[in-house]
């Protein structure tokens with residue numbers, strides 16, 4: 001979500017064009033200036049490599065990052081997913097320190113908590129066991145406890161999620177919900193500014209950024225990447241290239257010819273985010289929290305300034321709109337999806353205003369088969385993947401930079417990551433992350449959407 005008066009928009013005009021650009025002397029080309037590419041650039045540059053970031057767009061963070069709901073939460077179905085999100089939360093909480101350089105506005109992590117309302121058939125026990133292992137605090141709240149803590153919420157169960165055209169949509173509630181609250185959840189108030197902060201820091205440490213530069217080819221020879229070509233024909237030679245192209249990642253993988261050994265692939269999926277005004281009793285600082293409502297098939301949160309955003313969780317009744325070319329789709333919300341989202345959210349929050357016409361935005365997730373990301377090398381030496389973020393990796397971006405720096409350093413030093421996965425030490429939590437979990441060649445044990453645990 002791009003927020004009101006977004007200070008990051010000014011970055012677009014800052015003269016990062018390809019004109020007059022000397023393409024020699026780079027150790028790394030990062031393709032994509034979203035929050036992932038910016039985080040990767042920062043850590044690789046800080047790690048001692050000379051980094052060039054190229055993006056076809058005209059602003060840092062102007063791709064799918066700008067549409068992100070930027071929710072910070074820990075509800076993942078895998079232990080490593082929980083470890084990563086818990087570690088990264090600490091980085092958002094100390095954002096200026098994490099950046100190591102900050103001038104001008106920086107984004108803010110609002111720790112408003114997060115309430116997870118499970119579907120009636122969701123067994124939370126395995127996830128709670130992982131929370132105990134990692135040390136992530138949570139509270140289980142029954143309906144009376146919820147009524148006391150969140151009086152703005154209607155506590156009936158409406159499961160399963162439906163479309164407003166379904167005659168049963170407005171049926172009365174059956175049963176009452178219970179939920180799990182996590183006090184350390186919340187959101188970052190400006191996702192595009194987060195990318196700009198990371199990129200400003202990367203530039204401070206010496207990285208170069210070129211906007212309005214589309215990568216049109218990947219140079220390769222003798223099983224190794226040699227660089228990229230840009231529209232206009234310019235070649236940039238570098239021994240390492242990182243695919244951080246977000247929903248366009250599959251196009252870049254096809255250019256690089258690395259799809260051959262990928263058991264996990266990526267595909268763009270269109271998303272609508274509905275926007276309204278936050279109820280006065282559920283705003284930021286007035287009782288509002290992040291809601292993941294599996295009972296109704298929505299997630300939602302308030303935004304500083306008084307708006308309220310609602311997204312979907314790929315409920316069974318919701319059609320999936322896959323996109324071969326994300327650039328071909330309008331950035332405006334799908335009217336039918338808008339209506340479904342806002343009306344479902346209003347069943348939980350009866351004071352939510354229903355706008356007269358669709359308000360919000362549309363963008364794309366970069367989705368894998370198991371909805372977990374790929375942070376890995378590829379079959380082409382020197383070509384790395386930070387992709388498949390599946391609508392749930394904004395929160396991990398600062399850590400992803402560190403993961404990719406550790407991975408690139410190990411692989412470029414000859415480490416056989418495919419057979420002996422690299423591990424990353426998490427400095428805030430003292431935990432260790434097994435990067436083998438994010439392999440392009442992993443067996444995926446899960447079915448369906450793992451985004452929400």
Ligand SMILES: Cc1cc2nc3c(=O)[nH]c(=O)nc-3n(C[C@H](O)[C@H](O)[C@H](O)COP(=O)(O)OP(=O)(O)OC[C@H]3O[C@@H](n4cnc5c(N)ncnc54)[C@H](O)[C@@H]3O)c2cc1C
Nearest residue numbers: 032034036056063064065068069070071215246389394395
């Ligand atoms: C609607 C929505 C809501 C979300 N909500 C959350 C949330 O609440 N919490 C959470 O943790 N995550 C969330 N996510 C996911 C998170 O926002 C994304 O995982 C993250 O922003 C992806 O960042 P990225 O840098 O990989 O991609 P992008 O920001 O899309 O950046 C990729 C960049 O690559 C550039 N590019 C592509 N191809 C080329 C090329 N050939 N040449 C040059 N440049 C190229 C593009 O122009 C683009 O700028 C959400 C995502 C969406 C879309």
